[in-house]
Amino acid sequence: MIKTLKMDTYQEKIKKSFGVSLENKEMNSELIDFLIEKAIDSSVAFEDYGFPDLENEAKKLTNSFIEKANKLNI
């Protein structure tokens, strides 16, 4: 069976570009990943369609960030 090579998405490529710079021993890696991924998703969407409202977008991001932190018991 031929295995097809999966191509990284644009978002994945951006995330990979940060490499080890996202590692921080004093912080929760899952939460860092969550925040950076949300920020990347938002920014890629902005590239295509533009933010309807940056403040609203940031509010949504902040709320989901706090929610995630609470889930992880930070």
Added chain:
Amino acid sequence: MIMIIKGISLKNFKSFYGDNEFIFSNGLNIISGHEGAGKSNLFDAFMWVLFNRISGLKKGEKLAESNNSYINDRIKNESFINSSTEPIICEVQLNVIIPEENNKEYTVIRSKSIYLNKGHEKNVFYEKNVWTYENSELIVSCKDKNYNEEEYLNKEAETKLDSIFPEKIRKYIWFQGEQLNELLDFENPETLRKAIDYLSYLSVYEHMSDIISYSHNMLENRIVNSIRANNRDKKKFDNLKQEIDLKEKAIISGKSSKLLKEKALEKLISEEDELNEKLAILAGFPELKEKEGRLIGEIEMLKEQVSNLNDQEKTLFVNKWMLKGTDDLLMKADKEIAKFINYRQNLVTENRKQLAEGVPGDQLIHDMLEKQHCTVCDRPAKKGSPEFISIKSQLDSNKVVKALDYDIEDLYEKIISLRGKPSNILFKIKNIDENVTAHKSKIEFLLNERNRKNKELDNIREKIKEIVREKGHELLNLNPTNINSTLLRVRTDKITLMRQINSVTNDIILNETKLKNLYIEISKLKKSDEINIIEEKLVRYTEFLSEVISKQTEKEKIELIEKIQNSANDIQKSVANINNIVVVFIEIDRKDYTLKFVDANGNPNPSHGAQNTLAKMSIINAIVKLSNEKKNRNYPFIADAPTSDFAMEFTDRFLESVSNTYQQSIIITKDLISNLDLYKKKGYIKKLYELQKQCTEEIALSTNSITIIK
């Protein structure tokens, strides 16, 4: 996402009369043809169907519904001559496939209908008021391989189109060669910055930075709100909070002032572009008008010269006509005069001979007797004296001498003044003949010259008419001196605004640092261990990420510029590395985007025109290539006359390089037309169309010529 243009159909659009169709392949598609064959009209068809724009419109100017200049003139003329009541439909249809989206096929159709007005006969077919129009219509429909279909009309369709073909990218991948200088100006590093901003992925990092910093501020605010509810020193808190509020207000006001200034700057930049565009439109136009004026003057002068020569010829002809019949008479007169002079000369000779021999003739003796003086011995001979008698005795000597009497001498004096005159007149008559011939050839030369200049004038007037037709009558009112002085003012204002923006940015940074310190101070007022605020932990995350993103953005920028430089130089090397051609490399400053040309050893090496063009194209191709790789997107590349100042070998290699950069490219060029058969064999050209201009005699206007696809 890969996008492939399957084909384009044109009906009565510009020089495309009736129904015409182009089918495109993956890879490089070439459309070639001589000047005026309709190549740029095909490019215009792409621009019209996708963006409702045609060439000649100014930046930001919308295509007026009343403008029907893009509808084929031949069909308009036919309809006009036949007084047809049927509508003329102009329509362009574009078919695009996106294989990754379930082979979704988009069909974009833009159409426009016009009808003849009543009473049109008083005008000419290309006048606007001859036609009534209906608003143009846009339909975007898409269907996937499962036959799911969606359709969008007009405004909705425009929005859909914008999501498929983003406006900011299109000018870099669909352009006319002559616009290249606007896209990348080596004297203006801002243009390269803009190209990188629009085409590359760097903006994603900037948006990330914006959103994280916004979120960070929100978390800080939440912390302050929690501390306000529970703090050690209420008074100090209030003071600090007041300061925080002030700083925040200052930052907000600074940001909004920066935004306003940036918008004003953008407006100035667009005004500058517009003025540059006007100057570009004018390029050559004032010279054409000047040439037209000069030719009119020269033609008038020639006309005057011909008319003077004609008058002179008339005078010469009258003179000649009057003198022509006197030829024989004059010749006879000339002979008679000569004869008389000869006769008189003989008399003189005879008398001299007689005197010399001392034997005067009767006439001389009569003279001596009358004068009572001997002419032979020069002594007096009074009447009756022996001398007198001796002279008288000679009378019977029978020696007859012809007389030189007074009448003959009188006549001789008159005749001598006439000598040469008849032959002179004859010579003049001969001269008149020569003059008339010379005049005729001079008039012929002047008439040829006038015809040549008239043709030149017609060509110039046609060019002027075409430019005015294409760019609008407003062109006639443009004044280059005024435009240049406005441009100078705009540039000065731009520099002032840029300085102000820098100063506002510095103020914002300063206030943000102060604000950060104020937050640290206010957080110290929290009653420790009594409350646990989660936001306090989270701001460390946003702070950390802000720093990481900022460093990464800088790193990405430097890496990207390096990659653009290398990739562009690779393209240049592969295109221009031909014997005897010095390859010029580009070097881009990592910080301020300034660009210089260097040789292989890094020494300054100014480029010439074609190398400049090649460098610009290579940079754009490099940015597009790198961005496509990162974004997994691939838009087709459409360019009209991108290689117009390249040598043949440059063109060849450049096209090959384009075929390697883009999944699909459509190049419209006249440069290959003389070697079409050769290019048909080139493996990297997947499709090749030839356009030809056809102009029928019965519709001989140049605007009525039509394009034939081969």
